[in-house]
Amino acid sequence: MRNFIVSVFVIIFLSSLLQPFLPWYIVAAVAFVTGYFIKQSPLSAFAAGFVAIFLLWISYAFVLSHANNDLLARKVATLLPMGGHVSLLLLVTGIIGGLVSGLSALTGRFAAAL
Amino acid sequence: MITIALIVVLNSQLGVAPPFAKFLNPYQGFWQNAENAKTWKDDEAHVPGLKDEVKVYFDKRLVPHVFAKNDQDLYFMQGYITAKYRLWQMEIQTHSAAGRISEIIGEKTIDVDRMQRRIGLGYGAETAQDYIAKDPASKQLIDAYCDGVNAYIKTLKPKDYPVEYKLLDYQPEAWNPLKVALLLKNMANMLSVFEYDIENTNFIAKYGEQNFRELYPDFIDAEDPIIPIGTPWNVTPMDSTNHSQMQAGNAGVIRNELFANALTKPDEITGSNNWAVSGSKTKSGKPILCNDPHLKLSLPSIWYEMQLVSPNMNVYGATLPGSPAVIIGFNDSISWGVTNGGRDVRDWYKIKFKDALRNEYEYNGQWLKAEKKVERYKVRGKPDVLDTVIYTRFGIVVFDQNFGTADSKKNLAMRWTAHLPSNEFKTFYQLNCGKNYDDYINALKNYTCPAQNFVFASRSGDIAIKQQGRFPLRDKATEQGKFVSNGTTDKDEWKGYIPAADNPTIKNPERGFVSSANQHPTDSTYPYYYPGLGVYENYRNRRINKLLTEGKDIDADFMKKMQTDNYNLLASEALPVLLLLLNKSDLNDHEKKIVDALSKWDYYNNAGEVSPVYFDIWWNELRKLLWDEMMDKNVPMKQPSFYVTVAFLKHDSTSQFYDNLSTPNKKETRADIVLMAFKRIEDTLRKKEFTEVNEPYENDDNYKKDDLRTHDWGSYKDTKISHLAMIDPFSSMHVCNGGNIGIINATNTTNGPSWRMIVDEGAMKAYIVFPGGESGNPGSAYYDNMVNTWAKGQYYEADFIKQGDELEAKKLFVSTFKP
Numbered sequence: 001m002r003n004f005i006v007s008v009f010v011i012i013f014l015s016s017l018l019q020p021f022l023p024w025y026i027v028a029a030v031a032f033v034t035g036y037f038i039k040q041s042p043l044s045a046f047a048a049g050f051v052a053i054f055l056l057w058i059s060y061a062f063v064l065s066h067a068n069n070d071l072l073a074r075k076v077a078t079l080l081p082m083g084g085h086v087s088l089l090l091l092v093t094g095i096i097g098g099l100v101s102g103l104s105a106l107t108g109r110f111a112a113a114l
Numbered sequence: 115m116i117t118i119a120l121i122v123v124l125n126s127q128l129g130v131a132p133p134f135a136k137f138l139n140p141y142q143g144f145w146q147n148a149e150n151a152k153t154w155k156d157d158e159a160h161v162p163g164l165k166d167e168v169k170v171y172f173d174k175r176l177v178p179h180v181f182a183k184n185d186q187d188l189y190f191m192q193g194y195i196t197a198k199y200r201l202w203q204m205e206i207q208t209h210s211a212a213g214r215i216s217e218i219i220g221e222k223t224i225d226v227d228r229m230q231r232r233i234g235l236g237y238g239a240e241t242a243q244d245y246i247a248k249d250p251a252s253k254q255l256i257d258a259y260c261d262g263v264n265a266y267i268k269t270l271k272p273k274d275y276p277v278e279y280k281l282l283d284y285q286p287e288a289w290n291p292l293k294v295a296l297l298l299k300n301m302a303n304m305l306s307v308f309e310y311d312i313e314n315t316n317f318i319a320k321y322g323e324q325n326f327r328e329l330y331p332d333f334i335d336a337e338d339p340i341i342p343i344g345t346p347w348n349v350t351p352m353d354s355t356n357h358s359q360m361q362a363g364n365a366g367v368i369r370n371e372l373f374a375n376a377l378t379k380p381d382e383i384t385g386s387n388n389w390a391v392s393g394s395k396t397k398s399g400k401p402i403l404c405n406d407p408h409l410k411l412s413l414p415s416i417w418y419e420m421q422l423v424s425p426n427m428n429v430y431g432a433t434l435p436g437s438p439a440v441i442i443g444f445n446d447s448i449s450w451g452v453t454n455g456g457r458d459v460r461d462w463y464k465i466k467f468k469d470a471l472r473n474e475y476e477y478n479g480q481w482l483k484a485e486k487k488v489e490r491y492k493v494r495g496k497p498d499v500l501d502t503v504i505y506t507r508f509g510i511v512v513f514d515q516n517f518g519t520a521d522s523k524k525n526l527a528m529r530w531t532a533h534l535p536s537n538e539f540k541t542f543y544q545l546n547c548g549k550n551y552d553d554y555i556n557a558l559k560n561y562t563c564p565a566q567n568f569v570f571a572s573r574s575g576d577i578a579i580k581q582q583g584r585f586p587l588r589d590k591a592t593e594q595g596k597f598v599s600n601g602t603t604d605k606d607e608w609k610g611y612i613p614a615a616d617n618p619t620i621k622n623p624e625r626g627f628v629s630s631a632n633q634h635p636t637d638s639t640y641p642y643y644y645p646g647l648g649v650y651e652n653y654r655n656r657r658i659n660k661l662l663t664e665g666k667d668i669d670a671d672f673m674k675k676m677q678t679d680n681y682n683l684l685a686s687e688a689l690p691v692l693l694l695l696l697n698k699s700d701l702n703d704h705e706k707k708i709v710d711a712l713s714k715w716d717y718y719n720n721a722g723e724v725s726p727v728y729f730d731i732w733w734n735e736l737r738k739l740l741w742d743e744m745m746d747k748n749v750p751m752k753q754p755s756f757y758v759t760v761a762f763l764k765h766d767s768t769s770q771f772y773d774n775l776s777t778p779n780k781k782e783t784r785a786d787i788v789l790m791a792f793k794r795i796e797d798t799l800r801k802k803e804f805t806e807v808n809e810p811y812e813n814d815d816n817y818k819k820d821d822l823r824t825h826d827w828g829s830y831k832d833t834k835i836s837h838l839a840m841i842d843p844f845s846s847m848h849v850c851n852g853g854n855i856g857i858i859n860a861t862n863t864t865n866g867p868s869w870r871m872i873v874d875e876g877a878m879k880a881y882i883v884f885p886g887g888e889s890g891n892p893g894s895a896y897y898d899n900m901v902n903t904w905a906k907g908q909y910y911e912a913d914f915i916k917q918g919d920e921l922e923a924k925k926l927f928v929s930t931f932k933p
Contacts, residue, residue: 019139019141019142020141020273023136023142023272024135024136024139024141024142024143025135057138057139057140060140060141060145061140061145064140064145064146064148065145065148067148067150067151067152068148068149068150068151068893069151069895070148071148071149071151071893071894071895072144072145072147072148072149072277072892072893073145073148074843075843075844075892075893076144076843078842078843079841079842079843079844089138092138093138093139093140093143093145096134096135096138096139097135097138097139100135
């Protein structure tokens with residue numbers, strides 16, 4: 001459990017540090033490395049990767065969109081189409097980032113076990 | 115492996131969907147485009163390329179007021195700021211003009227791209243660019259503008275790209291003078307649609323000379339041209355007669371052949387208005403100038419409002435994103451505006467190649483060498499596509515065996531004034547710095563295409579209008595330019611151009627105003643021949659001239675009412691004829707009520723009225739039934755004009771055209787089709803979905819006044835300001851306002867006044883509104899903030915300032931740029 005929490009924080013910390021300068025898939029590398037070095041069960045590694053980026057992406061997206069009164073998010077949520085529901089768009093954003101990060105952490109965990 | 119595959123998938127474009135993770139991640143994706151609505155702060159930046167400091171004051175509507183210490187810095191910063199707010203729009207329009215959309219979209223747009231290159235938009239832009247390069251002063255300023263755009267692009271990281279780049283997954287590229295030229299050619303293409311050579315040849319080949327003369331007259335009896343009827347001409351015309359040495363038998367004009375292709379024309383052309391009244395008719399004793407150019411309404415807005423100030427000028431108005439200078443506007447001494455000239459400046463020639471190799475074509479009994487150019491199209495996700503295009507002395511062969519037709523003999527080349535060397539920028543630059551009437555006339559003299567009616571007013575009290583463009587010298591005897599011509603001889607070739615000084619113009623006329631609304635520039639006494647053919651406006655012009663003739667003590671409020679006037683002159687002339695011809699004994703109770711409503715209608719197409727809906731459906735359905743002969747998909751032809759249609763219905767009771775081709779066993783009469791069209795009113799309303807009202811019109815017994823609200827004109831017309839990439843959530847949907855084509859407020863479902871401007875030279879005030887906003891970012895509150903003001907017919911007073919600090923109290927923020 002401790003390693004899970006540490007993983008989450010490490011991924012959030014490194015990703016928020018690197019993402020402003022590097023393409024989005026840097027989160028995969030971060031999650032992979034974290035999964036590789038921090039020992040935990042495969043499920044825990046995936047969950048840590050997922051939760052970290054899920055939270056990070058949703059909160060940052062929320063902050064940006066809130067300052068915009070959700071003007072753009074509503075339009076994009078109509079376009080994609082999600083019936084204009086910004087919360088759904090936030091959720092999808094979080095899940096996509098979370099999946100990539102979670103799977104990468106899992107891959108890192110398996111790589112360490114080799 | 116799965117993880118890597120997932121990353122690749124989420125980072126790439128899937129069919130029409132954006133790359134999901136790339137698009138949705140908050141660090142680079144679309145969330146970054148969500149403009150912070152709460153804080154506007156002054157900022158400062160160092161921009162390499164500037165000579166001196168430039169300050170840009172953004173007012174409450176985000177209109178930039180650029181203060182520079184020299185012209186180069188001024189245009190540099192115009193480019194920089196425009197790119198900041200409109201980059202995607204600028205680029206997509208030039209990509210479209212250059213025939214490069216398939217690079218972004220893929221193979222489904224390849225024929226759209228091929229068409230753009232085959233009509234020679236790129237060729238025209240290159241010719242213009244080479245010509246402008248010979249004028250160092252123009253080149254320097256255009257280069258400065260491009261440098262400014264590029265300086266801005268250099269500041270961008272992928273997270274800063276406009277949201278459309280992220281959606282369509284591509285990157286902006288560097289700006290250059292060719293793109294500036296392409297924008298103007300794009301405009302020329304939109305506005306050069308008033309040619310019907312192929313359509314006319316098809317019609318006369320199918321229905322004969324007599325029908326052609328009746329349905330497509332050069333002039334009508336209600337003509338109200340730009341230059342008032344009876345104005346004497348101070349023009350000694352150049353010789354335009356045909357002196358061809360070729361034998362008579364080899365005719366120049368083709369009237370006995372059908373062609374399957376013509377350039378697509380808009381179904382309904384809305385046009386534009388401009389006018390200026392002299393001090394004798396205004397309250398202030400100084401002129402007032404008005405302009406509202408009508409175009410296909412789109413977002414980001416077609417125009418970008420700006421004020422540009424340097425020691426050399428202080429000018430305000432509508433700029434075309436991607437191109438330097440103000441196109442429509444005013445400065446401290448003069449004001450000007452434009453409407454489309456509508457003269458025919460595109461002619462079609464049938465080219466005869468020697469053999470299948472198509473290396474030579476016949477001309478005056480000889481074989482001339484054809485120049486071939488291979489166009490290469492990059493296509494997203496597919497191999498490049500090649501297309502061989504042939505250049506002749508009659509222009510580029512647009513339609514040939516490789517494009518549009520299988521018939522190897524139907525090669526059609528298009529001659530167009532947009533291919534001539536020209537420098538339109540210089541005209542606008544000189545207008546921007548202009549001080550008086552002489553500067554205005556001087557600025558216009560080299561302006562080539564698209565031909566425009568330039569209206570003018572000065573603080574010193576002059577008003578004027580001039581139709582300017584380069585117009586081919588046409589032979590009246592052969593009606594050169596009206597039909598497809600033979601490219602095998604010089605008989606129908608352009609013999610030169612009408613000198614700019616001979617173009618129709620008038621200064622300070624006795625009636626106290628000048629005006630244009632895309633009507634005939636002149637009456638039939640103008641010494642040069644040009645084809646008329648019912649492409650000219652016959653309604654807005656008469657309404658405008660009537661209101662201006664009656665107007666006294668005119669002020670800006672009078673002009674506001676006038677620009678948003680919804681009087682339907684067409685209906686006032688057509689409806690009594692239709693009602694007279696309608697057999698009322700065949701109507702049910704509901705239909706009788708429609709007749710009743712129409713009989714009481716005051717002919718105003720206001721948003722809340724229902725009669726305009728009935729009239730509009732009746733009129734459109736009637737034209738479909740009447741002119742079905744011209745709607746043959748394989749043989750393009752033009753429908754006669756509205757005016758001719760009304761006159762025809764009134765005077766011709768037995769014509770062959772009343773018979774509807776879809777009912778071979780029945781011969782319809784005039785009364786039959788008037789009734790058939792009327793019966794379609796209820797059907798059409800029942801089928802139409804009313805998004806706003808959600809309550810389709812039902813044919814029930816509770817037919818009350820209240821029910822009529824469910825299909826009022828505003829909801830029925832359902833004006834839409836469409837995003838340039840047709841993305842509905844980025845469009846302004848269901849804009850409710852009045853108007854229609856043929857009405858001064860010429861707003862229909864897709865087109866309308868793209869910019870309304872009133873310049874009061876007496877008060878030195880200007881009133882402006884346009885259907886959109888200053889920002890091109892759908893994530894900005896300034897993207898479409900003016901749409902409702904526009905729809906309601908209201909205006910903003912422009913902050914035309916001399917010093918930046920005049921704006922201090924009502925600014926959003928100030929940007930300071932240092933070298």
